[in-house]
Amino acid sequence: MVKSTLIIWMEEVMRLELFIWMALLVGIMTLVPGCKRSQEERAGFKLQERLGTLIVEGIENPDQVTYFQVKPDWNSDQKFEIVSEEKVLPEDMQWLLQETLLDDQSYFFNKTKMCLFVPELGFRFSGKNEILVFLSFSCRQVKFISNGRERILDNDSHYHVFEEHFQELSTHF
């Protein structure tokens, strides 16, 4: 009887220890970079202010990101035309895209180029909020579109990221 009580008590302690170790492990995992991407990909304050919550949340938490070729269509209301099929963006590129798009340091917020925006490559962030993101390599600008709301930002400071990692996607079609 005493022995069985001791065993039960020991098992309880082991369970508690296991629980503590599990809790510690989860705690450490959330602090290790790369283990929980969504914490890293929070938009900067200025970007939130400029783009609004809907667009920022759509980029932060998409179900899927696809890419496609896009051309200007000046005679249509939307001013663009998607001219290729859509392909799923590989996960590592999706993370890089989110990281770059959501970083305040990528943009100028007080000045802009007087450049005719010519979309060249597009991304669709599908999910609760669908967001279109167009890159113009000739203007070094990014256009965000959601529910008829459009915003253009100049991404000169991180332009090289788009040029090095994403411009090549235009040749996939």
Add this chain to the structure above:
Amino acid sequence: MRYIRSGFFCIWMLVACTAESAELHAILLIDSEAENIESAMVKNHHRWQKQFGMITHHTGMTVHEHAFVGKELLSKEVFTFLKTLELDPDDVVLFYFCGHGYRTKQKDNQWPYMCWSHENIAVDLMLITTMLEQKEPRLLIALAECCNHFIESQDWQLMTESPVPQRRTIIKANYRKLFLETSGVIVASSSHPGEFSWAWIDRGSCFTLAFLNCLEKEVRQADGTEWAIIFEGATRKVEDLQMPQYILSIQ
């Protein structure tokens, strides 16, 4: 002696009247529908209007503002106006465009195409300059504030110096020299071929701000001023961002 004095008086009156009769035709094409820079373009317009008040005040010139803003920036309207515009030989024409711009690899002159957003058309600055030159104004100033980058393919702030109080006679003399005593053609655009032009979202375009800022500073120079100094000064103010280009064929 009396006749000689009367003769001098008549000549002086003639010269004075000729000088005062010169008029400034300011043709402003303000593309306030240009995507992403709408409010900056409106600011440019207000800054020019303020400057016209100064020009009138100091030169006595009547300023006729012919502004085509936003939805009014239509090719039919603008070209009809340009064709029918009548000038006197002593008149000054200021042509100013602000909005989007670009160039193509095939373009054979250094000046940009100016985008008129409402109609989605692009007009060569050279075309307008040539049309206006044919009207033979005494002085033609043609400015395009737009990008000039090829389409195929430090945070810096302009200082707004508060004007140094200066004798009104100096300001008047400088304005008169620039607008009444200069003849010829000035063509300028805010960036070289292949370059972008920038606008401060809340203040207006960088080159327009720099140009008007230099103009206001230069007319206060006791030693006098000239157009070249104003363009050089404006260039220095924006050269970290863009390099304006200009040709001054004036005397």
